[in-house]
Amino acid sequence: MGIQEVEILVYGAEQRCASCVNLPSSKETTEWLTAALERKYKDQPCVVRYVDIFNPTDEVEKVFAERVIEEELFYPIVVIKGEIIAEGNPRLKDIYKVMEQYGYKPTE
Template sequence: MEHVSVVVYGADVICASCVNAPTSKDIYDWLQPLLKRKYPNISFKYTYIDITKDNDNLTDHDLQFIERIEQDELFYPLITMNDEYVADGYIQTKQITRFIDQKLVNE
């Protein structure tokens, strides 16, 4: 069984450009049953990182994504899988499944 690390970077406050979108925490909660149902042969490990909280124990990789969000290069919620960028801002199912189908399932 393949193992995939899923990280959702977000905040309690909704992104200014994502007013009608779900919150970062909602996306985090929504992803788990969705991916388990669609990809039963992949073992997903989920992590939620609040970009506004204490970031002392994060990797340089995580801090780079947070810095890009703070500089408005990327938006939150931001999703990575196995440290690769998947989607940010207004998250849709198709973005997630396309990434998995192209990068993970067909490897």
């Protein structure tokens, strides 16, 4: 089985959520996650994209962003193919596990 290319969405906002004040911002998490995945899955296609919950760009993002706000979820929220993989402080181990379910192979 080959790789099913995934787009990882990191939902969040400029302002950190109240419970996440001491954690990296959603944008910082997006940059950190991009770098970690590029190292782990070198030369394998993967897109990590930040989505501002107060300014989503399409209808799917808008619906999920409203859910984040209404349910008071802790952001950043890492989503792969519509599934929440991490909320608040994401763990790479959890994200790697999902990536490998889609056929990604570690290059380390």
